Amino acid sequence: MVKVKFLGAAGTVTGSQFLVEGSNSRFLIDSGMFQGSREWRAKNRIEPLFDVKTIDAVLLTHAHIDHIGLLPRLYTLGLQCPVYCSAPTASLAEIILQDSSILQKEEAEFRRKSRRSRYENPEPLYTMQDVQGALSLLQPKGLDEDVLLPCNAKARFSQMGHILGASSILLEIDDRRLNFSGDVGRFAVPVMRDPSPVNFGKILCIEATYGGRTHAKEAPEKQLSAVINETVERGGLILIPSFAIGRAQVLLYYLRELKEAGSIPNIPIIVDSPMAIEATSIYKKFPEWYDEEALKLLQSGKSIFEPANLYFIRDREESKRLNPIQESMIIIAGNGMLNGGRILHHLFHRLPSPKNTVLLVGYQPEGGRGYWLKKGVPSI
Known part of the structure; x- marks a missing residue:
């Protein structure tokens, strides 16, 4: 048995x-x-x-x-x-x-x-x-x-x-x-x-994390574009807590596509996660796992994870130097569930301003900071 x-x-x-x-x-x-x-x-x-x-x-x-x-x-x-x-x-x-x-x-x-x-x-x-x-x-x-x-x-x-x-x-x-x-x-x-x-x-x-949810039919890149443009129009920045593996690479892919299409302004994109940087390098080593569209882009000479105006930050002190900057930009930081990492000091500095957007792009478990943010609590 x-x-x-x-x-x-x-x-x-x-x-x-x-x-x-x-x-x-x-x-x-x-x-x-x-x-x-x-x-x-x-x-x-x-x-x-x-x-x-x-x-x-x-x-x-x-x-x-x-x-x-x-x-x-x-x-x-x-x-x-x-x-x-x-x-x-x-x-x-x-x-x-x-x-x-x-x-x-x-x-x-x-x-x-x-x-x-x-x-x-x-x-x-x-x-x-x-x-x-x-x-x-x-x-x-x-x-x-x-x-x-x-x-x-x-x-x-x-x-x-x-x-x-x-x-x-x-x-x-x-x-x-x-x-x-x-x-x-x-x-x-x-x-x-x-x-x-x-x-x-x-x-x-079989996993059933989203088994009880109907996903929106609107393309994710269109939703992403709308959020970015609305935030930039009011003079804010977009803070994205992201899983370093998987979600960060898809975000970079979408942002490159949106910039090349002229759908979003060419504001700086900051990847403030050493692990996401390492993971992106590993992604580049295994193109045999890519779909046909990604392979065609590679063969045409494109760097599929490198949108224009992209910056990688490894050093903790360099990350802190972002805090006083008020110009519009996109900060992608770990970790995705907001239970540690550099995202915490970004939240501390950026949450108080109504101009800014915190964009949750991954699963938030019950009881975590992301869960309470989604619930609309006044402070975390």
């Missing part, structure tokens, strides 16, 4: 993790971090509901923190099995887990100094050394090829859109076929190919 246990992304969106148990094998699909309210984030520190050392292999759908963020913690608890994923996922995992470690260290130090913690001596969930250990377990695999696993099991990755490297997983174990969708990309979205059809098995575990 094959058993599937839902250890995350059930009752909430984040913390994706499935434990698949066969007659003599155990596999993990994803190992994501919980995000959102304090109650959900506290679950990242509880002991796993399984013996980490008994896992035969981990399979990753894609490199977002709510799908891979607990890998270093599992490594500290004894995980030593191979971790399989697509090649782009392996490259992106390195920067996102390293960034996660840095943010946790900074958060722990802040709470220790300010005495704002439920813990007497706040510590990060894991260290950079733990991250390096977890990364050493990664074994990149190609699309649509069998990955042989222990106990005669096997897996197959198929492209799912969403972000670079995102894949669904077909797991064959004890003569059963199970599908895990990961996060499914929308069709007709720039850059990535549309999700690939898959052969269904007996069980399908």
